Amino acid sequence: MTTLDASHPSSRKRGAAAAEKADDPLMVLSVDKAFRVLSAFGRQNPTLNLSQVAAVTGMDISSAQRFTHTLTRLGYLSKDQQTKRFELTAKTLEVGHHFFRSSRLVDRAMPYLMHLSKETEETVNLTMLDGTDIIFVSRFLSRHVLHTDVIIGSRMPAYCSAPGIAMLSRLPEEEALSMLDRSELRQHTPSTIWQREALVAKIGQARDQGYATAFEEFYLGDASIAAPVLDHRGRPDGAVNIAVSCSRYSREEVVTRFSALIIATARAISRI
Template sequence: MTAKRAPARPDADSPLYVQSVAKAMKVLTAFDGSKRQLSLTEIAALADLDNSAAQRFTHTLSALGYLVKDPDTRKYELSVRLLDFTYHYLASNELLHRATPVLRELAQETEEACNLTVPDGPDIVVVSRIISRNVIHPNVIVGTRLPAFCTAPGLAILSTWPPDKVDAVLAASRLEKYTPHTMTDPRRIKARLLKCAAAGYAHTQNELFPDDISTAAPVLDAHGRAIGALNIAMSSARWVAEHSEERIAHLLRAAAASVSVPQLPSRRLRA
């Protein structure tokens, strides 16, 4: 699975919104991983620009070093310089710093794929991933976007959020069936979130990918709302019914609690 394109922002009508910056970002996000190289015509179509504007933006981004133009095919591709942004995000992210040693411990103890994800719009984004020899989805990498409504990390995060925020996420989501097991009814999803909140973790089986079992616990801020989630994913072949869920959930709840910010005593929120 390739990383999905970031969702549109709701404040595009603000007088502070700079259209030229937005258009430049649309050119960069046209490179969504489905193709290594894109022609000028393809970029214009994907970024919803005319050819003249696409040419100006690609020239500028190439001059700045963020795009590379093949002299033979005259097609463009992303430059390694874009990784500077990833590096700066990873190097400065406090949550990532707290979670990394905990993820390593989880991976060592379980020998399964362990992830840290954060919410962004209707999606979750993988910001750290430790894979094992038993990894079943090698295409899920740092930066991969996944829908929140049918993934264990997404459900764990949403289970701590207020109803209006959950409704906004579901309204912005494409509630499609990725497998026959995907739950898409908003009412059932919200009922499920209540159970996740009571249990302190979320658990999914074969809902986004076939043969995938995932368990996640929310990482909380000082007000008891999730700012991320830790999850462990494994194949059905390595699952041992309720014993595995109980053990994995226990490990994840403890790990997530150690990464969470201590809650404010006077403003502690109930799940």
């Protein structure tokens, strides 16, 4: 496992967010720190020792020790007594479970997503914006193999995903541009559209045509087409997308076959 330190990108991002929240008089910083500890764990860091927790979260060792101890006592972390490394427990799934049980969007979208999945026999996703990322909140898999490791709860940068561009296209222009400016724009693959001027043009195109596409922009071999789900004010509530393999469809076929379906499904779920 890679040794983590305060220069790690996730450490800098969390540190900047913590500094911003410190100016909020109503912010309970201890709650913020507890969630920063939980968020430190993931696919790249399934287990962490105390010094690594401190480095990723931007805490000192003493604070990291108190928070890991408390979260262990509460059942959200477990500690290996031999290696002294921490990892998440299954209890952390409770928060996600409560979201799925209470989300009106997920509940409203479910029958339409199931219908779209059966009609296309392709992978269908429901995503939402979370900061400058999209997060997958529902997913119906195809029998066709996709070379991605996406599961419910996975995140991707909004700017290089079809759902992200679809949702950005329905935000006020200043708000969409602000999100681009706050994003860590970089080229994930040779096909990533990541320069600001090109992204602004892509968002405008998505706004005009009602859907967005992304071809191998984050995962090689992955093609995606998405349309925004709107709330009663016309703002993006989420996005529906179909993901297929580039080996099975050309770019033109993705648009021809799925654009009308994806737009109709998103409109059916929308509250306008």
